[in-house]
Amino acid sequence: MYVPAHFAETDAAAIAALLEAFPLACVVAQTASGLVANHLPLLVGADGSLIGHCALANAMHREIAEGQEVLAIFRGDDAYVSPNFYPGKAEHHRHVPTWNYQVVHVHGTIAFQHDDKAKRAAVGLLTRHHERRLNGADAWRMADAPADYMDRMLAAIVAFRIDIVRTLAKSKLSQNRDARDHAGAVDGLRRTGATGIADAMARRSSEKG
Numbered sequence: 001m002y003v004p005a006h007f008a009e010t011d012a013a014a015i016a017a018l019l020e021a022f023p024l025a026c027v028v029a030q031t032a033s034g035l036v037a038n039h040l041p042l043l044v045g046a047d048g049s050l051i052g053h054c055a056l057a058n059a060m061h062r063e064i065a066e067g068q069e070v071l072a073i074f075r076g077d078d079a080y081v082s083p084n085f086y087p088g089k090a091e092h093h094r095h096v097p098t099w100n101y102q103v104v105h106v107h108g109t110i111a112f113q114h115d116d117k118a119k120r121a122a123v124g125l126l127t128r129h130h131e132r133r134l135n136g137a138d139a140w141r142m143a144d145a146p147a148d149y150m151d152r153m154l155a156a157i158v159a160f161r162i163d164i165v166r167t168l169a170k171s172k173l174s175q176n177r178d179a180r181d182h183a184g185a186v187d188g189l190r191r192t193g194a195t196g197i198a199d200a201m202a203r204r205s206s207e208k209g
Contacts, residue, residue: 077196085188
């Protein structure tokens with residue numbers, strides 16, 4: 001990934017927050033039949049690895065070699081930025097369109113797990129996290145489902161973990177603009193409904209201010 005120095009995201013807390021807020025990753029790997037990409041929700045486990053699972057019918061656990069390097073791409077909010085957002089445009093017209101976004105590339109080695117304990121742990125981690133955020137005290141639990149049904153569902157998946165080797169993150173949030181044009185971009189994005197990326201830009205500006 002091309003990352004100019006002024007767009008490099010090095011704040012570990014900001015990277016962790018993006019992974020938690022946007023857990024659906026695109027897992028990319030090179031195989032004998034070419035590149036494969038799968039979109040799967042991942043969470044960071046207690047040991048720092050990425051935890052997830054895929055369908056048993058998904059060929060990725062057969063096509064990707066055990067211990068092979070994979071790339072998990074997490075993409076945050078993004079939006080088109082019009083030159084019309086910049087106050088300076090009316091004065092000199094030296095602006096062009098661009099696209100703002102936040103993304104994290106996690107490189108690591110993958111290990112597939114077919115045992116019941118690992119599969120229950122992966123499903124338990126994902127469901128506890130997302131159910132508690134969504135439903136609070138009414139969160140769905142694996143124990144709510146009949147045991148035989150849950151056994152069939154678990155038999156139809158493969159768990160995996162990705163041991164992280166390196167992380168590369170980019171936050172393209174108009175850091176290369178002066179304060180007036182940056183503020184204009186934030187306002188313009190909010191007016192056009194791109195509040196997520198506008199809020200990220202405003203937070204970054206306030207942190208540096």
